[in-house]
Amino acid sequence: MSETGEIGAIAAFPWQPEIEGYQAGAALYGENINTHVSYVEDWYDSELALSYFDKLKKQGVDVFYPAGDGYHVQVIEEARSEGLYAIGFVGDQSDLGESTVLTSTVQHVDYLYELIATQFYQNELTTGNLSFDFEDGVISLGEFSSKVPDDLRMKFEQAVQTYIETGELPTEPIM
Template sequence: MQNVGMLLETSISDQVWAEKGYQGLNEIGETFDTDVYYKENIKTEAEVIKAVDEFVQHGVNLVFGHSSIYGKYFTDIAKNYPDLHFVYFNGGYFSDNVTSFNFNAHAMGFFAGVLSGAMTETDKVGIVAAYEWQPEIEGFFEGVKYQNPQAAVQLEFLNDWNDTQTATQIYQTMKHEGTDVFYPTGDAYSAEIIERAKQDGNYAIGYVTDQSAVGRKTVLTSTIQHVDKLYHYAAEQFNDGELEGDIKTFDFQDDAISLAPFSSDVPIAIQKQLKQMVDAYTETGLLPHEQ
């Protein structure tokens, strides 16, 4: 490995997902004693080509695309850069020198649903999602119904990771309809919804990173995706000549996903139940309703 570059669809500073990617990039630089570079707001194929050409001038031979949008772009241009390897996240495109890393988010959504179903007092919980395709949505529904068949699940999605204004409006509507536990599975708007839940005396579940700092009692737990670890894993594999063009999936079994510590408001019995479920899933790959 020479040097490493990262492309971001938005900016580093305003999103937990981007911040964790940037953390992973910097850890590569420190661990492998290599130079790292990044480009923000790269959204079109033309912008990708321009950025990659600049990376090449800096001696970069491993390029990360910190979004699913880069899958098609990378496979389109990969043959023109045979000495580079491209890695991106959560997509179905791959080629000889393009690798997709995917989080199997179904189970983490299931555990978020179980906890929401256990903690709701109104039997109304809500998931404010970015996109309809997110695997955690189905998992959340299954988890809620497994734990609390009487509970109703409200779902809205924004078709945007960062539309805080619309997400806030959705939160207000759900709150007025009696929802008292929220799972905001987006980027920039996740912390805003948690903050509003804290002000209103409701609960929330954090997303991608441990968001308990927003409200230690409010945040029942967080479903963490350790994308920074996958950056290190990719760099290590590439450095050893073992990174193949492929679609790779990561889950609890790979220490790529985990639950954060529980809020003190979560009864000990429920904490134990969730921990047992996670341990069993990690060992068997089966959720409780699949066993």
């Protein structure tokens, strides 16, 4: 959906797995897409996130992924006011602008709590940092914007389904 070939993520922290996935997805398009990532190092610093938005916009970024709980809405609103695209974070953000929000990464925290409680109750909960993903039903994609062509939407949905079934990111270009 990028017209410039420049896409960006404004992430809270470098360890966020969604940023790795964003970059891996962009890499499927080869040399035609450049991914820019800025790290706020905080979940809520909207002032810094918006300054990164401005910096990335000046570099030609026209699709933004604001991956931070406390500033994602402000960045999406700024993208909408500038006529640019965004990918929602945490919940389905299509209500912030159907023609702006291409889709969202939706975190099903309620289901995550149930999953953890079940593992604990069944004495299957392991210690340490745990990761949950699409394949666990804890993450999904939100509604797609009508701006996203149907064939592209179907390719993304198939890529996610393949990832759920195999645990492997796609290696073939989506386009």
